[in-house]
Amino acid sequence: EFLAGCKNALVIDVRSPAEYNHAHLPGAINLPLFSDEERAVVGTKYKQVSRQAAIKIGLDYFGPRMRLMVEAVEKWIEQMNRRTGEQGISNDEGKGHRTSNLEPQTSNTQPQTPNAKLFLYCWRGGMRSGAVAWLLNLYGFDVTVLAGGYKAFRNWVLQTNAYPYRLKLVGGYTGSGKTALLKTLAQKGETIVDLEALAKHKGSAFGNIGMPPQPSQEMFENKLALTMASQHAKHKGSAFGNIGMPPQPSQEMFENKLALTMASQHANASTAWEENGALPKPIWIEDESQRIGHVNIPQPFWQNMRRSPVYFLDIPFEERLQNIVADYGNLDRERMIAAIQRIGKRLGPLETKNAIQFLQEGSIEESFRILLHYYDKQYRKGLHNRENLSSLLTNISCEKVCVGNAALLSQVQPLSK
Incomplete structure (x- = not known):
């Protein structure tokens, strides 16, 4: 209230x-x-x-x-x-x-x-x-x-982030344009939640470059809960209004936001279910890893994501590489080198050395080629590390990265069904 x-x-x-x-x-x-x-x-x-x-x-x-x-x-x-x-x-x-x-x-x-x-x-x-x-x-x-004060709100956040929302995940390797696709879905009237926007981080080693400071974990949870509750409420005719986003939250703040976001989105979907017996309208989110920068998607919410259907945008490597170069090629070189060094242990000494050297020489595409192979491997590992993948995964063949992929998605899956 x-x-x-x-x-x-x-x-x-x-x-x-x-x-x-x-x-x-x-x-x-x-x-x-x-x-x-x-x-x-x-x-x-x-x-x-x-x-x-x-x-x-x-x-x-x-x-x-x-x-x-x-x-x-x-x-x-x-x-x-x-x-x-x-x-x-x-x-x-x-x-x-x-x-x-x-x-x-x-x-x-x-x-x-x-x-x-x-x-x-x-x-x-x-x-x-x-x-x-x-x-x-x-x-x-x-x-x-x-x-009950802020403590009562936090209890609500934790409960909201544990709600079993009906989710649909936009999947795909790095550079597939998943965030842009979410925005296209929103323009088509679909209910979406942009976890990276809530976390103020784009998810990769370069994800914090050009972004405001991340929120605390608690603030992220607050925003998530409020966003979900708000989206959920729209379908019931009582949204909580526009909730903005501060610099990237702490872990706790991220969880706060996540809970509120998810509850809001779910409320949008449930009215149709209550009025005509239809399933709640799904909430579209990106298939993220649990950790986004220095905040974590709350465990109950994460488990719900792992049980939800994934619509995988299968886009050729070279197309994705060009998209990544366009998105990140003009970022600060020193910050990019520092980002590569942070993943150096997992990337391997030789690949780390080569990726940095290519950057220093101005060969952005070759540097990103190394990194994209690394992130493809990491995404495959995360994609297959879930139960009943065969029943959850829908592969969507796309020739290139573009907003038109939303139409391909709608052909294999009626968006609001």
């Missing part, structure tokens, strides 16, 4: 900056009641002395900044109102984390904030969210507190 209600509203995380930066509800803005250092002081006093002693110290910190916190929220509401009709309030996704510095605000206009709807949370829905909710309600805002 909290997630459904906060669509297009201001969501405030009152935890400390360090807690927020590690992982949070996607789209939330940080208005910390305590700094990291203050939180440590209050926590120590709570453990070593008493609850009452900790509250008194907390009040010492809270009192002088109450006006500044109200003004920070006023400013955010004003920004959100100005953006009405565009994309709503700018969240942390794509522009870095947003944390209030609580500097005094000056304005010649009277803020129009009475009765503005706010949603806020702390770690467990306790004293921190209670104190800030009291202040903002007193000023005139309409505040809803997340019962």
Whole structure:
């Protein structure tokens, strides 16, 4: 209910900056009641002395900044109102984390904030969210507190990422244009989830080059859960709204996102099932390895992927090689060399040396030829390392890498069936 209600509203995380930066509800803005250092002081006093002693110290910190916190929220509401009709309030996704510095605000206009709807949370829905909710309600805002706090949201994330969504996997060797094909499917009205976009990583050794920092594992899980829930909700007529994506998450943040993404996508599909007895609409994702950069697809979600049908784009090696050269050939050479060195142990000393030497000499195609053979071998290993592959795998012969492969896919598999 909290997630459904906060669509297009201001969501405030009152935890400390360090807690927020590690992982949070996607789209939330940080208005910390305590700094990291203050939180440590209050926590120590709570453990070593008493609850009452900790509250008194907390009040010492809270009192002088109450006006500044109200003004920070006023400013955010004003920004959100100005953006009405565009994309709503700018969240942390794509522009870095947003944390209030609580500097005094000056304005010649009277803020129009009475009765503005706010949603806020702390770690467990306790004293921190209670104190800030009291202040903002007193000023005139309409505040809803997340019962159980961020901890309750995390429990929901874990449950959501374990849901047995109906998945269909777009498979194929490196360079097959799988991500572009997903986008084409989305344009055709299919439900997709781009795991690499959630993880802020393209999956290979070069996957982080040109990308923002990855999220934490927890933030990835948050986004996955919210995305899946949102896609699922579309078919029930109640999406949670647009959830953006921050720099690549930590492992935990990746899991958070994954759970929310998958639950949303699944909701889109289930209405048809409930109304006319049809199977839920499938959610299309890319056949990834479990690890994407430094985040991992949550184990229950991964196991569901391994049980799902795979539609393998069988594209000639040379076609894929040219596609890879076009995609990665202009990347920073030093970062590419560093990426090759990271996989050197598995690639082998001779192939590592040759791949790097070709790069240094400007022979991009020959360097990538070595790497593509390596990744083909790795993908084959992962593809065949699953039970009942023969009943799951559909091979689709494609002459080249192009968006037209979506039509070939639809010929062997009606997309929404």
